Amino acid sequence: MTNDENIYLASVLRQKLKKEPLFHIINGECVPSLDNTMFANNSPHDNSFICMVAEGKSQDVDRAAQAAKNAFPSWSTLSIKKRRDLLYSIAEIIEKNAREIAILESLDTGQPIRFMQKAAIRGADNFRFFADKIVNARNGLSLPADEHINYTVRQPIGPVGIITPWNTPFMLSTWKIAPALAAGCTVVHKPAELSPVTAQCLTLLMQEAGLPPGVVNVVHGYGETAGKSLSEHPDVKAIAFVGESKTGSSIMRQGADTLKRVHFELGGKNPVVVFADADIERAVDAVIFMKYSLNGERCTSSSRVLIERSIYDKFNAQLTQRVKNLKIGNPLDPKTEIGPLISEKHLQKVQSYVQIGKEEGAKLLAQNTTDLDKSSGHYFSPTLFGDVDNKMRISQEEIFGPFLVSIPFDTEEQALEIANDIRYGLAAYLWTKDITRAHSFSHKINAGMVWVNSQNVRHLPTPFGGMKDSGIGRDGGDYSFDFYMETKNIAIAMGEHNIPKLGAQ
Numbered sequence: 155m156t157n158d159e160n161i162y163l164a165s166v167l168r169q170k171l172k173k174e175p176l177f178h179i180i181n182g183e184c185v186p187s188l189d190n191t192m193f194a195n196n197s198p199h200d201n202s203f204i205c206m207v208a209e210g211k212s213q214d215v216d217r218a219a220q221a222a223k224n225a226f227p228s229w230s231t232l233s234i235k236k237r238r239d240l241l242y243s244i245a246e247i248i249e250k251n252a253r254e255i256a257i258l259e260s261l262d263t264g265q266p267i268r269f270m271q272k273a274a275i276r277g278a279d280n281f282r283f284f285a286d287k288i289v290n291a292r293n294g295l296s297l298p299a300d301e302h303i304n305y306t307v308r309q310p311i312g313p314v315g316i317i318t319p320w321n322t323p324f325m326l327s328t329w330k331i332a333p334a335l336a337a338g339c340t341v342v343h344k345p346a347e348l349s350p351v352t353a354q355c356l357t358l359l360m361q362e363a364g365l366p367p368g369v370v371n372v373v374h375g376y377g378e379t380a381g382k383s384l385s386e387h388p389d390v391k392a393i394a395f396v397g398e399s400k401t402g403s404s405i406m407r408q409g410a411d412t413l414k415r416v417h418f419e420l421g422g423k424n425p426v427v428v429f430a431d432a433d434i435e436r437a438v439d440a441v442i443f444m445k446y447s448l449n450g451e452r453c454t455s456s457s458r459v460l461i462e463r464s465i466y467d468k469f470n471a472q473l474t475q476r477v478k479n480l481k482i483g484n485p486l487d488p489k490t491e492i493g494p495l496i497s498e499k500h501l502q503k504v505q506s507y508v509q510i511g512k513e514e515g516a517k518l519l520a521q522n523t524t525d526l527d528k529s530s531g532h533y534f535s536p537t538l539f540g541d542v543d544n545k546m547r548i549s550q551e552e553i554f555g556p557f558l559v560s561i562p563f564d565t566e567e568q569a570l571e572i573a574n575d576i577r578y579g580l581a582a583y584l585w586t587k588d589i590t591r592a593h594s595f596s597h598k599i600n601a602g603m604v605w606v607n608s609q610n611v612r613h614l615p616t617p618f619g620g621m622k623d624s625g626i627g628r629d630g631g632d633y634s635f636d637f638y639m640e641t642k643n644i645a646i647a648m649g650e651h652n653i654p655k656l657g658a659q
């Protein structure tokens with residue numbers, strides 16, 4: 155797709171969005187908020203109007219939760235074959251609409267189209283993967299004892315709430331909704347208020363593929379109102395949440411009265427540790443890709459690069475050159491590598507860390523200030539700081555933008571200490587050709603996922619999630635079913651084991 159083709163398709167899709175506000179989807183129908191309130195959704199590229207969005211409140215969440223509760227008995231008992239076929243049909247319909255999904259995602263989030271082209275394909279993969287796993291979801295263990303046969307089964311926990319962030323909303327929504335549906339749960343989805351378009355699109359496509367009314371419901375709105383009500387609702391048995399760590403704490407508090415089960419995928423400040431014996435060229439490629447793709451708005455991004463001192467200057471020089479060369483521009487242009495950040499507020503937050511870094515005494519190595527009309531869009535100049543001390547705020551706080559800090563180290567022990575000296579523990583990356591070090595370092599680092607000599611390559615059966623303030627629980631493979639399902643043990647007596655007789659004289 156050329157730039158012109160993308161811009162043309164985007165304008166066609168925008169005409170439609172302008173005319174039809176995004177309403178909630180409850181029990182299969184698009185409905186406005188009960189109090190008819192709406193808010194405007196604008197483009198990160200130039201702040202132009204995209205669409206109006208219904209602003210959900212507690213009464214709208216209540217309607218959606220009721221719909222999910224009513225749909226649960228029939229959805230949770232649908233035959234394996236029918237449910238699997240339906241998830242396959244959803245995957246197919248997503249793929250058929252991949253181009254539109256990519257354009258809408260790019261338009262709504264500011265993410266470069268070159269990365270969003272795969273969003274729909276990855277979403278479809280999620281549905282196919284969990285469709286294939288349905289057959290084993292209920293299976294459990296056989297745990298024989300002397301006088302009993304014990305076996306475990308799993309059953310869906312009930313209606314669940316899914317709350318998603320704005321950075322890559324389509325892929326992340328499918329990542330949560332596909333296993334929930336495969337497990338037999340019904341869903342109320344609260345997408346991020348800053349990028350609600352593709353969540354709507356996904357649910358409408360699922361319905362077109364034959365998903366019965368009420369199985370997936372969408373309530374738009376703000377976190378503090380719609381999200382809060384969802385996490386407090388008594389009929390919603392669990393909350394799968396992706397977003398900031400402090401929002402995770404709020405959700406935990408909000409869900410306490412109803413003893414909500416929670417699964418949290420939260421923030422990160424992930425280290426990449428580069429030893430002198432590494433394949434330097436590939437390590438540079440990976441560091442740049444993992445920090446500057448997706449506008450740096452990526453939970454698993456490589457935000458802190460720790461470099462062995464003997465190669466520190468050489469490595470930084472290569473990083474600096476690459477940052478200066480990054481192509482910033484309209485996210486719909488296939489050549490663009492960096493688009494605008496999601497909102498003015500987020501831009502100001504990311505921007506503020508440039509001043510903080512300077513005041514903390516770090517060295518500004520690169521700032522890509524490509525001449526671009528940034529007057530109304532939320533464009534940030536990709537930034538690299540060197541000579542960073544890990545105690546600095548720019549090294550400790552999640553900035554969530556194209557902003558990289560580089561830290562030198564002298565010994566393996568020191569590298570480990572720096573890597574682990576952080577409140578987060580989502581992902582870590584390690585570059586070395588020493589196989590013993592690769593294993594031992596990986597075991598000692600406190601992160602839920604470690605990639606060695608690799609960028610973040612996702613394999614769906616593997617566990618995804620973080621330690622420390624980066625999350626609770628794991629997604630992926632069978633791990634997802636542990637969250638969306640209850641495990642039950644069934645014990646059947648074999649023969650006549652001893653039952654003490656009370657009150658029998």
Ligand code: NAD
Nearest residue numbers: 318319320345346377381382397398401404419420421453
């Ligand atoms: P956010 O926490 O501000 O918002 C996420 C969602 O939570 C939104 O839908 C929002 O409306 C809702 N929300 C806000 N307050 C709420 C409340 N009190 N109760 C219920 N819901 C509430 O996060 P964001 O700014 O949209 O996304 C960026 C964050 O997401 C970053 O910290 C990033 O690291 C994280 N993230 C993590 C992963 C992961 O897998 N670990 C993946 C993507 C993004």
